[in-house]
Amino acid sequence: MQIRDDGVGITADLLPRIFEMFTQADTSLDRTSAGLGVGLTFARHLIEAHGGRIEARSGGANQGAEFVVELPLLSAAEREQLAALPVPHVQRIAIIEDNGDARVVLADVFESMGFTVLTAEDGEKALRLAEQERLHAYIIDLGLPGIDGYEVARRIRQMPATERALLIALTGYGAPEDKQRAMDAGFDHHFTKPPDFDAIAQVLRRTG
Numbered sequence: 001m002q003i004r005d006d007g008v009g010i011t012a013d014l015l016p017r018i019f020e021m022f023t024q025a026d027t028s029l030d031r032t033s034a035g036l037g038v039g040l041t042f043a044r045h046l047i048e049a050h051g052g053r054i055e056a057r058s059g060g061a062n063q064g065a066e067f068v069v070e071l072p073l074l075s076a077a078e079r080e081q082l083a084a085l086p087v088p089h090v091q092r093i094a095i096i097e098d099n100g101d102a103r104v105v106l107a108d109v110f111e112s113m114g115f116t117v118l119t120a121e122d123g124e125k126a127l128r129l130a131e132q133e134r135l136h137a138y139i140i141d142l143g144l145p146g147i148d149g150y151e152v153a154r155r156i157r158q159m160p161a162t163e164r165a166l167l168i169a170l171t172g173y174g175a176p177e178d179k180q181r182a183m184d185a186g187f188d189h190h191f192t193k194p195p196d197f198d199a200i201a202q203v204l205r206r207t208g
Contacts, residue, residue, distance in 0.1 A: 001069045010058035010065050018056050019044045020194070042105050045197060046112055047071065091204060092116045092133070096126040096140040096152065097170070106139070106195070113201050123147025127155055130162045137166035137204055142173070142182065150185040157186040166207050170195055 010018055019040050040056075047054045052071035058064065093110065097103040098121050107117045118133060120126040123144045130138070138156065142149035149169060156162045167189075169182040174192035182190045189203055 001071075002066060003069075004064060004066045006064040009061050009063040010056060011061050015056060015058060019054070039105075041194070042109060045109055049112060091136040092118070093137045093139065093204065094126065094129055094133070094135050095119045096121075096123075096138060096144065096149070098122055098141060098144050102141075109197050110139075110201070113197070115201075115204065123149070123152045126152050130156050130159060130165075134161070135165060137168060137207070139168045139170050139200065140187075142169055142171040150181065153182075153186040166204065168200060168203065170200075 044054050047069060050071055052069060054070075055068045057066040057068065093115050095103055095106045095110070095117055097106060097119070100121070103119050103121060107119050111117050118129060118135065120129050123146050126138070126140065126144075127147070129135070138152075140149040140152055144152065147155075149171070153167050153169070156165060156167065167187045169187040169190045170193060171178065171182075171190070172193045174190075179190045188207075189200075191200055
């Protein structure tokens, strides 16, 4: 499948990393194109999760862009085998992230991996979620408004129903002291942004 447009195009220096998380062509302070720069990363993840590939092409600035998507087809025998597979246990996880765009993308990616995802945008709602829902794991941004991610982890650990839940810190801060602070607060794992979705999914599945 090929998709073309005649828009702003993609410059040669940006083209090799256009699918990286948070990459945007317009980096001026008065940027007119809104967005977090996560859409193409999400698209690539979904396509690769289904055994396909996506490629971006462009002649440069103001010369439009073309995206080529290739997906494999299942044979009739493979479809029958897939239908006969047992339905796996679905893990229920929470995404705690105050940035709306990032929260939606994280939820969509993990749902595409087979997880059931609930979300909250701040610490107070995260704690209410912990009280009301039985969840396997929490992926928590540390820089939350109000009650920060460290305090959310501490309080979740104090709740009898959630004290054994898997807690994963997701943050832009990756120094050794940041990781140690997260572990001291009760987190089991510490990941830096942009997230490695496959690595986080492996951690979730190992403890499922």
